[in-house]
Amino acid sequence: MPLYYENRVPKLENENLEIQKDLERVMDFYELSTDEEEKLEQEFSTFYHLITREDRLNKVAEDIVTHFTARGYDGKAMVVSIDKKTAIRMYTKVKAEMQRHLAKMNIAVTKAKDEHEKEMLREQVQKYENIDMAVVVSQSQNEIADMEEFEIDMRPLRARILNEDLETKFKDADSNLRIVFVCAMWMTGFDVPNLSTLYLDKPLKNHTLMQTIARANRVYPNKTNGLIVDYIGVFRNLQKALAVYASTNAGDDEIIKDKNELVEILFATVAKARQFLKTLELDIKELLEAKNVEKIRLVDVFTNKILQDEKTKQQYLELAGDAHKYYKAVLPEPKAEDYYHEVTAYKVIASRIREVIDEDTDVSQVKKDLENLLDRSIRAGEYVIKDTPKLKDLSKIDFEALRKFFDDSDTQNIEAEALSAELEEKIKEMVRKNKLRKHFLDRLNKLLHEYNTGSHDLDAFFDQLVELAKELSEEDRRAVSENLTEEELAVFDILRKENLNPSEVDQVKKVAKELLARLKQEKLVLDWKRKEETRADVKITIRDMLYDELPEPTYTDPDCEDRTQKVYFHVYDNYVDEKVNVYA
Known part of the structure; x- marks a missing residue:
């Protein structure tokens, strides 16, 4: 590294002008073994006493x-x-100096002009008290x-x-x-x-x-x-x-390099980020000089423009990350102080982007970054970061209202990015429980690729995302409509063949339910995957039930063998034991 x-x-008063020569002589003579400490003090008494004054x-x-x-x-x-x-x-x-520093900070807490400044100082006091x-x-x-x-x-x-x-x-x-x-x-x-x-x-x-x-x-x-x-x-x-x-x-x-080189890297990185935004017709100076309410609006304007495609988004996040990384690396550095607000602005926009694309982003940190960007005159609760509708429960989504929200929005890139990110998270959760749903993820990735390569405009992209969301909503309800649990549905989907008649469908459902129940009650014992005999017992149980219970002649011996392998690997991947599994 x-x-x-x-x-x-x-800098000391009455400093010996020959100290540097003494230093060179000390280093030439003295390789600093502990046995020679007294020799140093004796041979170079002037130098030693000067630096230990x-x-x-x-x-x-x-x-x-x-x-x-x-x-x-x-x-x-x-x-x-x-x-x-x-x-x-x-x-x-x-x-002792740390205690004096903490005392000064505690006084600063009492004199802080607003709650945000107080909270920042309190965090510092707590950090260094311990x-x-x-x-x-x-x-x-x-x-x-x-x-x-x-x-x-x-x-x-x-x-x-x-x-x-x-x-x-x-x-x-x-x-x-x-x-x-x-x-x-x-x-x-x-x-x-x-x-x-x-x-x-x-x-x-x-x-x-x-x-x-x-x-x-x-x-x-x-x-x-x-x-x-x-x-x-x-x-x-x-x-x-x-x-x-x-x-x-x-x-x-x-x-080893002079720290000034690191400072120059910071300056160059900030200039690069500034120029990158200019290519998008965005001026960071406009955001920095805006009043508080306008600043908040401009954060979304910048975010929306950056989210125009995947390449632009990733380039910006990398630049903003580098600017923040190098700013932190040079601290404390007086030359960097002039860049505090600009680097903070880049960080706020990056945080806003991550908030849009990842619902697990710490929103409190986003708001804290935003407070650092805003003037101290702003009061708590005076600003609100606009939320995009969340797809927590697809069955309750009003898709017409979602489309109207998009049409009325002046940050449509944000809305489309948020919807695609939420759909991706929802699909991954659904695929985790049933790998045969992977085609939904493939379809979403295809939509994103086509949009990022310019094959679809933003309106068409959003419409296709909404259509995908509708299909996911139907898939989300399928277990209930089939009178199965999610884990029974996963086994049923593995067993199912095309063109089954209603009676055969019912029989396959029955096999899925009974097989899963038997495995959980009798075979998925603690650490079953560790022992060869318990693994074999699980596989034999699956094979015997499929050969005995799946409808004939629709299911041939090769069909049963194929389903045995697939069900076994499904159980192996998803069940630690009876109670610990992806469905629990």
Whole structure:
């Protein structure tokens, strides 16, 4: 996964102008084994005391909290300090700074101008109130006495390291342990895919540097990149940073890059999304500058235009997703702040599209995104996202009213897309219970293909969707009309042949009912699929009943054998046991 670095070296009063030269000498001399900590302090006392000064560590701790709480991607973080006592000091300072940050946020909650702002701040407070941090450092002789010289009580920290499985907790993405403080442990050979930010305050070079920063480049869902925040100046010179990787024959994706390159990717992606909308005769600036009520209307106008065909829809969703992904990846970044409302607008439109095509979309999140886009002056309940009629129960749909709704709508692409998405979901549910209904899904896919390739206009497409919905409504009622349950109908459809007379139809229904009842009562025992003998028993039961009960001579031996195989695979696919099945 790509790695980027950000230089956040703190500016200090009376900073030694030779510090960079000292840093180079330290890195050349010192490969940072814990046994050499005292040597570092002795050989480079000026450099060591400068970077461990109280005022400097306070600034770094404050910046870590500022950066950590403003990130877009909420991955785990590792703080790497120069030695054990500095790691512990940094842990103490960051914990204290986090409490100060929370106190400021709680004050901000009381001063919030509206409920939406309050709710956003409360969520942030709750998120960081429960955060856990830990020091992970190796044990050494006399460490308790050594640390007491610096007014550090090592006992509770060591007790936690020994008594808790901090490694497992930190690797668990859902654990509250979000930040660890180290100086040597866990810097190499320790994989935490969810770790996205490494705060580096220790002079490192070459292989050790490469191994340490690689902690942040592991692949994880929704993670765009890893970020190295440099507080000591290791990456002050970009060419030297690249040389570290070039010497290891690393691939392009492994070469660490300046975070400004990621910012440029964001700018280019936003510009691409803006231009894409212009090709559809849509101007995002118009939406951003509109008043609240008009903004809501324009969200549907944009959505409707984008839903003109599948290719346009997918291109937009990809661009909007990239814009949001890169915006989150660069945070916190002052240069990106000007793009907040534009990226939010792209996200709102994408959310609206997903709401149309997927009824499981979290509508509360759509509304939250919309609130972020609207002016803060809007009051709760002042806006409503228009709903499209839902096809929960096909038997209750008034198809004439549905057609009139479409004719009267000024967002007909949305209505057609919503109807096709709901029909697809309904058909998949019906096919799950009876695979012989797959022709309905094939037909819908054919309609979508013909519409997307321009074979049908929107009016004709909607009419065909309505016609398909009517047929699905009839199919939905067929089990009742045949005096069967849904699961009995599925078996009946497998057994049925063409041109059966009424008496034969009744006999096949009887076989379907009795076969299913016998299997469920006697044969579909717990874990029946695991054992060869229980599987064979199920198959023999099916074969015997079909050969004995299906009407002759209409059903020949090959017919019975064919139906035996099909019914067996139907039962195998859909029944875990008597009570656990797709019909339960």
